[in-house]
Amino acid sequence: MIASLTGRLAFKAPTHLTLDVQGVGYDVLIPLSTYYGLPDLNATLALNIHTHVREDAILLFGFSSRQEKETFLLLTTVSGVGPKTALGILSALPVSDLVSAIHAGDVEKLETIPGIGKKSAGRLVLELKDKLGKLHPGPAAPAVGLGSQHDRDAEDALSALTNLGYRLQDAKEALKRVRQERPAPLSLQELIRHSLKELARG
Template identity: 60%
Template sequence: MIAALTGRLTFKAPTHITLDVQGVGYEVFIPLSTFYSLPDLNDLASLKVHTHLRDDAIQLYGFLTQDEKDAFVLLTSVSGIGPKLALSVLSALSVPDLASAIQAGDVDKLATVPGIGKKSAGRIALELKEKVEQLGTPATAAADARWASPSRLEDDALSALVNLGYRPADVKETLKRVGQRTLSPPALTDLIREALKDLTRG
């Protein structure tokens, strides 16, 4: 099993990256919380990795912190929650917010994540309530990606959020609201983060 990877970052997107480790390119799926803190292309990146075995493939999931990886493993232990949904949860909620929602039994908060309905949210809250105490606080993610064109910025944010499962119409309206209260063009990661705050408030 691959538990960690350090290599040259040759490709990055909000949902996955490619790490070149001694000439071998590894595709690693990531949550937005990890995307926020990725270095520039061709710089070295280090991730905690969970190896997911399927009948037809071996998939790698990478995380900036051990807490994120632990939260991912806990989420995938819940009936009906696969790796894709677990990444969606970690993209929408920080580990502390996730832990707080589970401990409080806040099904409505959990159900704001795309793909997580009330039943799935209830299972997460019920099955993980006694387990989330083992999670600590993740490192604060730093945003560093900036775009020269506001239209390109919004297009990239729209694509990232739609890939997470949000409806295009909802995302466009949310990005419009965020833009109206922002004095200057934000970093892509800041724009996505602010939009997610609005979207997860339902």
């Protein structure tokens, strides 16, 4: 079972990346929290890995920190929460916000996560509240600068939102409202965060 990988970052997108380890390319699924902190292409990258074995596939889930991986594994212990749902939860909420919401029993906040309804949010609180000691929130990953990548970041934000389960048209409208209300250049992280807030408002 693969627990970690170190190699050259050959490709990156908001939901997955390719890590070249001595000529072998590994396709790794990642949350947005990991994507925000990725280096430039061709840089050396070390990831914490969870290997998920199914009858029809072997999936690799990658995380920039041990904290993210531990949170992911803890989420998958909740009934009805599989690996991809856990990844979506980490993409929608930073670990610190997730811990705060569960500790406070903030079901409404958890319901803003795509794919998490009222019952699922209640299960997260019920089943994880006593396990919060295993989670150790740390500083947020740095935002990715915009610079000349303004349009590319907008496209990446749109891709991230649709991969989180939002309809394409709804995601486009949310991004449009964010860019109208905040004309100053925003980082990719800020674009996604503000768009998620717009989508949560309906």
